[in-house]
Amino acid sequence: MTLLNDEILSFVGVESPEVEAPNPVESSEVRRYAQAIMDDDPRYVAGEGGEAPIAPLLFPTHMFRAAFGSPDVLSARAEDPDFDGGVALSSRGLPDLPTRNLVRLNGGVKVDFFDHARLGERVRMKSRYASITEREGSKGAMLLVLIDTDYYTSDDRPLLRVQNTGIYR
Amino acid sequence: MNDMTAPRLFDSVAVGDRIELTKGPLTEAHLMRWSAAMENWHRIHYDHPFSVGHEKLPGLLISGSLKQQFIVQLLSRWAGSAGWLVSASFQFRAMNVVGETLTAWAEVKDLSSGADHGLVTFDLGIRNGAGKESTPGSGVVSLPLVATAAVVRPAAGGLA
Numbered sequence: 001m002t003l004l005n006d007e008i009l010s011f012v013g014v015e016s017p018e019v020e021a022p023n024p025v026e027s028s029e030v031r032r033y034a035q036a037i038m039d040d041d042p043r044y045v046a047g048e049g050g051e052a053p054i055a056p057l058l059f060p061t062h063m064f065r066a067a068f069g070s071p072d073v074l075s076a077r078a079e080d081p082d083f084d085g086g087v088a089l090s091s092r093g094l095p096d097l098p099t100r101n102l103v104r105l106n107g108g109v110k111v112d113f114f115d116h117a118r119l120g121e122r123v124r125m126k127s128r129y130a131s132i133t134e135r136e137g138s139k140g141a142m143l144l145v146l147i148d149t150d151y152y153t154s155d156d157r158p159l160l161r162v163q164n165t166g167i168y169r
Numbered sequence: 170m171n172d173m174t175a176p177r178l179f180d181s182v183a184v185g186d187r188i189e190l191t192k193g194p195l196t197e198a199h200l201m202r203w204s205a206a207m208e209n210w211h212r213i214h215y216d217h218p219f220s221v222g223h224e225k226l227p228g229l230l231i232s233g234s235l236k237q238q239f240i241v242q243l244l245s246r247w248a249g250s251a252g253w254l255v256s257a258s259f260q261f262r263a264m265n266v267v268g269e270t271l272t273a274w275a276e277v278k279d280l281s282s283g284a285d286h287g288l289v290t291f292d293l294g295i296r297n298g299a300g301k302e303s304t305p306g307s308g309v310v311s312l313p314l315v316a317t318a319a320v321v322r323p324a325a326g327g328l329a
Contacts, residue, residue, distance in 0.1 A: 029206075032205070035202070035206075036207075039242050041246075058237065062234075065208045083212075084211055105261075108259055108261055108306070110256065110257070111241075111257050111258070112255070112256045113256065115322070163258075
């Protein structure tokens with residue numbers, strides 16, 4: 001069974017718009033995040049070397065939430081028993097692939113770490129389809145879709161490059 | 170694990186060194202706290218009837234986005250104040266469900282040194298209380314060669 005076709009392949013290299021997180025790095029959000037991951041690094045509160053407090057390394061990846069005034073998807077789909085609760089951008093601002101009835105699984109992550117985001121900073125992101133290939137697995141054919149996402153501050157200081165592997169089958 | 174002040178030097182590390190970080194048992198409250206902190210409302214992490222009945226999953230799933238935090242926390246804490254976690258990669262090969270205790274582990278696989286820093290390559294993963302591996306991968310940490318060296322971070326020339 002062949003899943004990969006020219007239409008899907010044409011998405012390789014397609015980029016998302018640059019998006020800025022709706023809020024800057026805020027102390028209360030960092031506190032909640034650090035408590036949720038059970039990480040008591042004192043630099044999240046006090047900083048280090050006279051610099052502003054830092055956020056956990058992966059914090060920028062979770063800053064891109066529904067901005068104030070966005071449509072309320074949870075209310076709109078409250079009567080839908082099949083609604084899985086997903087409101088995040090699994091495609092990270094990229095156009096959806098025409099994979100039709102295939103189910104997407106989270107295959108894995110690769111992260112390059114460049115710096116911490118700091119209290120008060122604004123964070124931007126931009127994604128691209130890095131590659132799309134087909135493989136034959138134990139459960140049949142599958143598409144491996146690699147999405148690269150760069151996270152950086154509003155003054156272009158790199159924070160992270162994240163490569164997500166999506167498995168479509 | 171929590172000492173961020175003592176600099177760790179490259180020559181103090183040997184192939185085969187092993188570190189671990191255990192979290193759990195992870196309860197429904199832990200999962201809900203994480204979902205709320207990141208504003209992820211996927212029902213498979215807090216709605217048991219939906220997760221089991223609709224999605225045919227074995228229970229409430231511990232999200233991969235929480236599990237990856239334990240790996241990053243393990244390596245970045247180990248790197249200490251003078252080191253830097255350069256990269257980490259892992260695959261989500263098996264599910265973990267509420268009630269499990271998870272141990273992130275890493276073992277030094279390779280050492281290489283440059284002019285001003287050394288690179289420590291780890292094999293890593295996450296195992297549950299039964300010893301089942303769910304998140305195998307690898308990571309790289311940069312450490313200084315001498316105590317006076319500044320933290321060596323990777324160049325980010327690849328970013329747009």
